[in-house]
Amino acid sequence: MSTPRRLSQLLVTSHIGLILLFALLLLATGVGTIRAAVVGQARTEAERAVSEARTRLQEWRRELTVAADLLAEHPTLIFYLERGQVTKTRELVADFHSNSDVDYLRVEWDGRTLAVAGPEPPAVQTGLAFDENGTAWQVLRRGIASQPRASLVLAEQLGTRLMAPSGGELLDVRLQPPMSSPNPADDPWSSALYRVSESGEPATVENMGGAAAARIVSLRDSSGTTRALLSARVRMDWVQRRILEWLAAFGGSVLATFGFALVLATFIAKRIARPFAQLAGEAERLGGGDLLTPIPRPETFLAEPAALAASLEQMREQLAELTAAERRQRDELDAILDGVDEGIAGLGADDRIHYANRQFLQLTGRTRDQVLGHRLDEILFPINSTAATDGLPPAERYRAASAKWPLIVRRLGGGAHRVIVVREENAYEVARAMRDRILANLSHEFQTPLSAQMASIELLRDHLKQGSDRVALRLADAQFRGTIRLSQLVENLLESVRIESGEMRLRQQPVDLASVVEEAIELMQPLVDQRDQRVVADIQPGPSVTGDAQRLLSVVVNLLSNANKFAPDQTVIRVRTQWGAKWVTVWVEDEGPGLPPSLTAHDLFAPFRRAPHEEPSQRGTGLGLAIVHAIVAAHGGKVRVESSGQRGGVRIGIVLPHGETDAHSDRR
Known part of the structure; x- marks a missing residue:
């Protein structure tokens, strides 16, 4: 699991991450644009350098013109020439040459040289010229107005005049003679120089001749002949330096933006996160x-x-x-x-006691600290316990260390949380336990001979049906009906003991409810025939019901027995199944007098409750509907009692879930 982060940290981190991501994207997408812009600046720089170089060449020519004008108008030179003083003229020329920037000076008289000073320039009348070393010269011929027979020839080398005032180490400005052919032919720079020499049109090239950008122009004389080529080349270092300068400026702006964004993001994040942090503290306090x-x-x-x-x-x-x-x-x-007079304790999933009332502490003879948190089997000990392995059964006898009498324990609820009710065993409890044991023993003792007697009577009936003694057959039928009713009474007594003692356990098996109803009708048919009654059945098959088939048979038998007992002779008993999406209802309807007004729902399902003045001569134990209610409830269902309407009588239905059921295998 990752470590939790504070909201302010996440906000600051997200803001800074977005800024850095934007800077990286801008840098990644702008590198090409930056390089193109820098190369464009290099082109502009080359063109500017050429323009400035041409200006410097013009200044160079003007300087030479000014020097020629000064010498041509020099009165001493004119005086010497008028008198033919050659030696004085040569001294004056030498002195002027040493005190000026003119590299070459010559004085001619009628075409012959009178005086000369400086190295010989290329043989050219006037204008630009290049010597054998490729050095550029500016040659100027000037006549002397007062001496028409005399003329001056001045020449200067180019020298460092083309160097730029600044950035010269990254700019290469050259003046060279025109090219008659590219040399070598596959040299792009030589080819570019040749094209400009031939066409006379300027050209700007990129990434050529070791330069990022270069500008080439031709210098022509008055006749239009190309006399020289002027080129300015911007080195690759210039482009790299400009890119680095831009990146440095970009990095500086990014750092400044980063710092500003960090301060701003921290401020905003704190303002956003502060109320949430405050609410988190309040929620923690509330949770505490x-x-x-x-x-x-x-x-x-x-x-x-x-x-x-x-x-x-x-x-x-x-x-x-x-x-x-x-x-x-x-x-x-x-x-x-x-x-209350009974002890009550709450149990957890591990049978540990988490609640105990005052009476429970008194019955067990312990303090609250000695009970809470301890397991139940450390406090109470079973006496001949027949408890199931999953916990204490209801109505079991236990003893405590300091209790004088045995304790009766009943457990309520299920699942992880349960409640037990504890009381001392008194005379009533002893009498009821004795009654339950006597009823259980009697029921068990009666069931065996009754079963044998029913089997014998059935054999006797089958034998008498083959003969002609109708009186004996009627007596055998009467004996069989009495045995059925007696067996039902004994079964009800035994079932009531199981219900009251909490030992009624259900089998959880798929049950065909339609077959169970048909079997109950067949079993009760002799008693129905005795009173000349008729059973009208509308039994529809449906999904299986999860439960105990034998006890569901007992439920339907008890309902049919009630209808048979309370309805008059020669009436109809109607049995019908009604299927729903999740529930099935079995209705048993009679045409008897109906429910007495004085009988409530509590009295109807209470054991041993009867209304003697309203009950027919076939009096029972008052256990039938109580057993029906207990078994149906154990199956997760319910019992409905309604009036039959115009026909009179009672309509009793048992409602059971079909398919998946909530009943448990150890429902008691």
Whole structure:
């Protein structure tokens, strides 16, 4: 299981993660754009460098023109030339050459050289020229106005004049002679120079000649002939430096944004998480049992914490009211349970006692601390117990260490939580136990001879049916009917003992209810025939019912016996099954006098309860409907009693679940 995180930490982490993710996405998608933009800047830089270089070349030419004008107008030079003083002229030229930036100076008279100073430039009349080393020269020829026969020739080397004022280490500006053919032919840079030389049109190229971008222009004379090529190349280092500068700026902005976002996210996260943390603390306090302190409304701009606080406060008030009501009810229940004469104890799933009233402590002779938390078998010990393995059965006899009399224990409920009721065995209990034992013994003793007698009478009836002695046959039938009724009375007595002692256990098997009803009708047919009654059956087959077939047969037999007993002679007894989605009802309807007004539902299903002045001559024990009610309830069903309407009589139905049932295999 992962470690729980605080809400503020999650909010801050999510905000920072989103910012970093956005920065990475921006960087990943913008690298190509950045490089293209930087290369575009390199193109612009190359074009700017070429433009500045052309400006510097023009300035270079103007400087040479100014120097030529100064020398041509020099009065001393004019004076020497007028008088033909060659030596003085040569001294003046040498002095002017040493004190100026002019690399070459020559004075001519009628085409012959009078004075010369400096290295010889390329043989060209005027304009740009290149020597054998590829060095560029600017050559200027100027006449002297006052001496038409004299002229001046001045020349300067290019030198460092093309170097840019700044960024020269990343820019390469060159002036070179035009190319008559690419050399070598497969060199892209040489080819580009050749194309510009031939066409005279400027060109801007990229990633060529070891440069990220380059600009090539041609310099032409007045006749339109290309005299030189001027190129400016931006090195790859310039692009890399610009990209690094941009990345550094981007990183700085990301760091600044990150810091600002961290501060902002921390502030917002604290404001968002603070009310939830406060409510979590209040909920923890509420869960700890503090129901008296109100839940304060958190100071926040969010609607959810305020609504949650209101809900918690409402829940606290309801819990406080319920707790107070429960405490009052528990106090009342404790007072009631402490006031009863029987001991009551609550058991958990492991048979440990978690509640005991005052009478239970007195009966066991122990204190509350000696009882609570202990197992029941440590407090009570069975006397000839026939308890089942799953727990204490009802109405069992037990003893306690300090009790003078045996204790009668009954267990109520089931599952994980149970309740036992304990009382001392008194004279009434002894008499009732003796009665139950006597009834059980008598019932068992009567069942064997009655069964043998019924078998003998059935054989006798079969024998008499083959003869002509009708009187003997009627006597045998009467004897058989009496034996059936006596067997039913004995079975009811035995069943009542089982029910009252809690030892009635049900078999859980699929039962064909229609077959059970038909068997009961067949069994009761002799008694029905005796009173000239008729059974009209409408029995529909259906799903099986889970239960005890023998006891369900006893239920239907008892219902038919009641109808036979209370209905007049020559009447109809109707039996019908009614199937529903989850329940099946077996109706037994007679045409008797109906239920007496004085008989309540409690009296109807109570054992040994009869109305002698309203009961027919066939008086019974008053156990039939009590047994019916107990068996049907043990099967998870119920008994319905209705009036038959216009025909009079009583309509009794047993309602049972079919398919899956809630009845248990050890229902008692």
